[in-house]
Amino acid sequence: MGLAAVDETLYASLTNELPSFLGSALLRSTNLPSLPAVALQVLEVARSPKASLSDYARVIERDPGLTARLIAAANSVHYLRSAQPTQTSLEATQRLGLDATLATVLSFTLFPWPTAEDAALQTWRRAIVAAVVASKLARQLCPAKVGSAFTLALLQDIGILAILTTYPDEAKTLYAERHMPHARLTTAERHRFGSDHTRVGAWLAAKWGLPSPIVHAIYQSHDGFLTDDMATLCLRLSGPIADAWFNPEPSNALAILLKQLAATETLPMNAVEALFHRLPEQIDLLTDILDLKVSVPMDSQTLLADAQQLLYQHSLTLTARLDAQQQQLNTLQLHNTALEVRSRIDPLTQLANRAWLEQQLKEQFSLCNEQGRTMSVVFIDLDHFKALNDQYGHQTGDLILKRFGKTLASLTRSGDLAGRYGGEEFLIILPDETAQTAKQLAERIALYLNEQPMLKIDQKPLYVTASMGIACLNDGNFSNERELIDAADQSMYFIKRSGRRGISVHGQD
Numbered sequence: 001m002g003l004a005a006v007d008e009t010l011y012a013s014l015t016n017e018l019p020s021f022l023g024s025a026l027l028r029s030t031n032l033p034s035l036p037a038v039a040l041q042v043l044e045v046a047r048s049p050k051a052s053l054s055d056y057a058r059v060i061e062r063d064p065g066l067t068a069r070l071i072a073a074a075n076s077v078h079y080l081r082s083a084q085p086t087q088t089s090l091e092a093t094q095r096l097g098l099d100a101t102l103a104t105v106l107s108f109t110l111f112p113w114p115t116a117e118d119a120a121l122q123t124w125r126r127a128i129v130a131a132v133v134a135s136k137l138a139r140q141l142c143p144a145k146v147g148s149a150f151t152l153a154l155l156q157d158i159g160i161l162a163i164l165t166t167y168p169d170e171a172k173t174l175y176a177e178r179h180m181p182h183a184r185l186t187t188a189e190r191h192r193f194g195s196d197h198t199r200v201g202a203w204l205a206a207k208w209g210l211p212s213p214i215v216h217a218i219y220q221s222h223d224g225f226l227t228d229d230m231a232t233l234c235l236r237l238s239g240p241i242a243d244a245w246f247n248p249e250p251s252n253a254l255a256i257l258l259k260q261l262a263a264t265e266t267l268p269m270n271a272v273e274a275l276f277h278r279l280p281e282q283i284d285l286l287t288d289i290l291d292l293k294v295s296v297p298m299d300s301q302t303l304l305a306d307a308q309q310l311l312y313q314h315s316l317t318l319t320a321r322l323d324a325q326q327q328q329l330n331t332l333q334l335h336n337t338a339l340e341v342r343s344r345i346d347p348l349t350q351l352a353n354r355a356w357l358e359q360q361l362k363e364q365f366s367l368c369n370e371q372g373r374t375m376s377v378v379f380i381d382l383d384h385f386k387a388l389n390d391q392y393g394h395q396t397g398d399l400i401l402k403r404f405g406k407t408l409a410s411l412t413r414s415g416d417l418a419g420r421y422g423g424e425e426f427l428i429i430l431p432d433e434t435a436q437t438a439k440q441l442a443e444r445i446a447l448y449l450n451e452q453p454m455l456k457i458d459q460k461p462l463y464v465t466a467s468m469g470i471a472c473l474n475d476g477n478f479s480n481e482r483e484l485i486d487a488a489d490q491s492m493y494f495i496k497r498s499g500r501r502g503i504s505v506h507g508q509d
């Protein structure tokens with residue numbers, strides 16, 4: 001739970017309230033143990049391949065330790081993002097998703113000391129009845145807060161579980177007196193440990209990063225009934241009502257409680273009375289849950305081992321799934337790279353296409369300008385191409401363009417970029433080259449075209465010629481890359497007008 005988005009100020013002030021010996025002893029028992037019976041149910045759900053998030057939520061919300069754990073995980077910095085903090089098990093499972101829920105609940109711990117289990121069972125039964133009572137009351141008094149009223153009541157006594165885990169023997173004696181009123185319990189705890197379970201519970205909740213309303217509610221869970229906040233009232237009523245229910249004579253105890261409550265003027269007695277009348281049937285519905293107390297036909301070691309095994313299997317499946325996803329991602333990335341490359345290439349000549357040429361030219365132009373470097377461009381237009389097409393057919397024309405593309409690729413260096421600008425026009429971008437070195441390249445191209453036929457038709461060599469124009473950044477006052485290309489284009493036209501087949505350099509025409 002170290003990842004929880006802890007409210008440091010709240011945590012620090014609650015830590016200050018605990019005697020230091022208690023604080024450091026509690027720090028050693030990090031997880032609240034679950035009852036073996038609940039653990040067994042968790043395992044059952046985890047084994048079922050069809051288990052849904054609400055199946056998990058239903059089991060988890062029967063256990064204060066697991067509920068606190070899950071809400072803390074869902075509110076950890078990893079999952080919280082900008083969302084509201086979760087307040088109930090169902091919200092927490094929905095935020096975490098199936099995998100993280102499973103991993104969280106399967107790492108439950110159990111009471112290492114069986115002697116403490118009785119007292120824990122008692123606390124747990126009170127917590128669950130209080131939770132049901134709080135949610136029933138909330139349904140009438142503040143229907144929007146039914147879920148959080150349930151969780152608050154369930155968690156109100158987590159301090160007892162923490163004390164039991166930390167001081168099993170002493171706590172067992174302290175909590176052995178079954179029907180000691182809860183108010184007296186806090187006095188006895190303060191006497192023995194210098195603090196009580198409301199302080200310890202609130203401190204734990206703050207330490208785990210549970211939302212601060214939950215921390216405050218636990219802290220004040222045993223305060224009086226004078227409050228305007230209906231959810232708080234539901235929580236504070238839930239404990240005494242649960243206590244009355246567990247009294248050997250519930251009807252009497254409830255009647256006495258009702259009488260006491262009637263004296264408190266602010267209480268909505270209608271709602272409380274209505275609940276009292278229906279309480280027996282409500283609690284009857286809980287029998288299946290409360291039956292969890294029947295002894296588990298397994299020892300704790302086996303349960304833990306089972307959970308570890310399931311957790312291990314789960315992480316294996318998870319790893320396999322992650323591997324598969326990674327593979328898909330790699331394929332997708334390769335596919336994207338291939339698509340990206342393809343989007344820059346002219347399919348006929350396999351040189352850069354016009355869009356890529358223009359983008360690169362723009363980048364190089366501003367880079368060279370910024371860094372005080374030079375660059376040149378060579379604009380090439382094949383001569384009499386229409387006539388070639390007309391005489392030998394379009395397909396032959398294509399083949400010539402393809403061969404010429406290969407020629408350019410073989411004559412340029414790796415830092416240069418040769419591309420097809422359109423039709424039978426080509427452009428070469430030459431970073432760091434002056435007009436003079438650009439001209440040397442143009443001359444090499446011209447020489448190649450002179451010497452090498454592009455094709456042989458009926459054994460007869462077919463030569464092509466080109467008109468080329470060169471412009472260099474150093475040789476003009478070019479304010480953008482377009483002006484540089486235009487200058488090279490104009491030089492090329494100068495050659496066309498002068499009879500074709502030749503090279504012209506801007507500024508030297």
Ligand SMILES: Nc1nc2c(ncn2[C@@H]2O[C@H](COP(=O)(O)OP(=O)(O)OP(=O)(O)O)[C@@H](O)[C@H]2O)c(=O)[nH]1
Nearest residue numbers: 381382383384385386387389394395397398423424
């Ligand atoms: N085979 C083929 N021909 C193309 C392609 N793209 C453009 N052309 C042809 O290239 C010819 C260009 O004609 P013009 O612009 O008149 O130029 P030219 O005939 O080369 O004459 P000059 O440039 O003045 O020497 C047109 O007939 C276009 O159809 C192509 O991808 N394949």
